[in-house]
Amino acid sequence: MNLPPFAPYPTTLRKEIVPKEWDSCIEAWILLAQGYLLLPSDAFSLQVSQDPSVVEFLLSFIEANARHLDTNAFEPKTRLLRQICYRLVHRCLSGLNKKPSSLLEWHFLSDLSIVYAKAPSLSTLLQAVWYSDHLDKKWQKHRSSLTRSLEKLAASLGSTEMGITLDRTVALLRSCIEYGQFLGLGSDFIDAIMVAYERSDLTMRKKLVLLTYRCFSALMDPSRPRVSALLDHLYGLKSSKKGEPLLAALCSSTPFVRKLKSQIIGPEAARGVKLVEELSLLEGIGALPLKRRKSARNEVNKGKGIEKDEFGHGSLGGNVHIHKMSLVTQLQDLFPDLGSGFVIRLLDEYDDDTEQVTAHLLDGSLPPHLESADHSEAIDLPKRVSQSSSSTKHVPKLPPHSNPPLLPSRRNIHDNDAFDRLTVSPNQIHRGLKSSTRTADTLLQDRSSVPNKAAILSALAAFDSDDDERDDTYDVEDVGGTVDTAIPGSDEIDADLGDKNEEALFRAFKMSPEVFQRDVATKKSKARLALRSETGMTDEAIEGWAIMLGRDPRRLKRLEARFEIFGGQQIQLDRTTYREGSGTEESDRGEGSSGPGRGGFRGRGRGGRGSGGGNVAGSPDAKDTQVARQRKDANKSSRANHNRRNQRAKKLARAGFPG
DSSP states (O other), X not given: OOOOOOOOOOSSSGGGSOHHHHHHHHHHHHHHHHHHHTSOHHHHHHHHHXXXXXXXXXXXXXXXXXXXXXXXXXXXXXXXXXXXXXXXXXXXXXXXXXOOGGGXXXXXXXXXXXXXXXXXXXXXXXXXXXXXXXXXXXXHHHHHHHHHHHHHHHHHTOOHHHHHHHHHHHHHHHHOHHHHHHXXXXXXXXXXXXXXXXXXXXXXXXXXXXXXXXXXXXXXXXXXXXXXXXXXXXXXHHHSTTHHHHHHHHHHHSSHHHHHHHHOOSGGGGGGHHHHHHHHTTTTSSOOOOOOOOOSOOOOOOSOSOOOXXXXXXXXXXXXXXXXXXXXXXXXXHOTXXXXXXXXXXXXXXXXXXXXXXXXXXXXXXXXXHHTSOTTOOOOHHHHHHHHHHXXXXXXXXXXXXXXXXXXXXXXXXXXXXXXXXXXOGGGOOSSOSOTTOOHHHHHHOOTXXXXXXXXXXXXXXXXXTSOOOOOTTOHHHHTSOSOOOOOOHHXXXXXXXHHHHHHHHXXXXXXXXXXXXXXHHHTSHHHHHHHHHHOOOHHHHHHHHHHHHHOHHHHXXXXXXXXXXXXXXXXXXXXXXXXXXXXXXXXXXXXXXXOOTTSTTOOSTTTTOTTSOOTTSOTTOHHHHHHHHHHHHTXXXXXXXXXXXXXXXXXXXXXXXX
């Protein structure tokens, strides 16, 4: 499918086309460009190679937008066309194996950098085109031509065409770092800029400083630094008298020194340490009032601005602000012989920077047009005010009008009723109670609404004063919803079932511990079968319960205290008193005691602790004697009659039964 050819974008006939026809042309270009973008890669390549109108349209469109020939460039349809054309150019430069030679020319790529300077993918596109098509070899003639043009510029003192060329070069340097390294690797191009700067005017100097800054910034690119070439250029400019003004303007008017300190890297960076310190001293000397590049958007007049009255209040001649007058006062304190008018010219020249003005006055390095001016010139405020007031356009006075209406009053449902219309009957109006015969006494004497006495007595009879009042302390409303009001469910049932199983297992364990053996015969026995059917537990669970019970004697005691029933037969009464050591009677009597000694079972008297124990009257060096003496001292308060009251209390606690 062959698409119709493109019509070239008009550059000279644009003003002769009426708006309706122009809108139709833009819509046709948009539809046709979208059709090209929808083609497959092979069909797109074939269509572009066979139809040269696509390339001609792109060349004319980019050139017209780069020169700002289209006054309606920011209308919605035109902006859409610009976006589609960028996609079309991107596909031509990245998707075609054999690119059209006209799209690789310096003029087209520089105009493309001006029109789509804010496109994020432009730098990547130009980098890929630079390496894939070897533009460094194809643009050698362009570099030589640009160098010769700069040398001719020095002789002709500038031209409009050369200014446009420098603008396009700076735009391409901003988008393509490889192009900046291509221009900055040789010394002839920098020498041509140095010579042209010496003999050009102020406007051309600004462009030459920007051109130099972009070239040097490309040499400092972190991905591909060219530190050696950059330092060679800087040393060459510093050593030459013709290059010193250019180097001073570069350091003062641009952030070159700050960028050089932060981005200079590589093994040769130490070579430029001293040079960077010397360039830092040039900041503020020979600065040019460079302005930021403004976008190509047409400024819309919104009717805003400083309004001046017929007396000139707040205008001060329309040019001098009160802040600038304070700067004038500061400079006149340092230089009393200078007039206020001349000081204002100095501030206008150096963008209200008092430090630069002071430095240039002390060094005597003022520009020629300021050096030849009258230094004692004073400002004539009344004359300036009268001129500004006469040129001010006054807004005509507004015609008189009535007072604005009052705020609307509040309204309700009773508006425009009988009372508002004064049509209500006097018989319908009363003050106070409608019936004046009823008084407080009559209301108290009226017993028609009093409850029946029988109902009251029956309610009192049903009331039980002995019933406790319900305790609502832990109601949900009082404690914030933390009361568990759930009905007992499966957890309580499981707990009850666990207690029953625990009791059954304990009874079986006390009666016959052999039931919990882990051999095959025990598992098949009738006792085990009965235990499984009673508890609902598996053999592994039953055997595991017995194992855990054997490992925990305290659990066995708890189960005995819980499930054994006391029948009144107590064979032994355990001692509850505290004894130091093991806490048993055997430890108190001694390990070798075979029976009670003198004084009964408590072992009173000498030798009462048995024949195998130590004696307090034995040899002082014997170990058994020392142990016996320590025990006697530790239990001295409970021996003989020294603790009679405690012993009596124990006897009463046993209710008189012998121990």
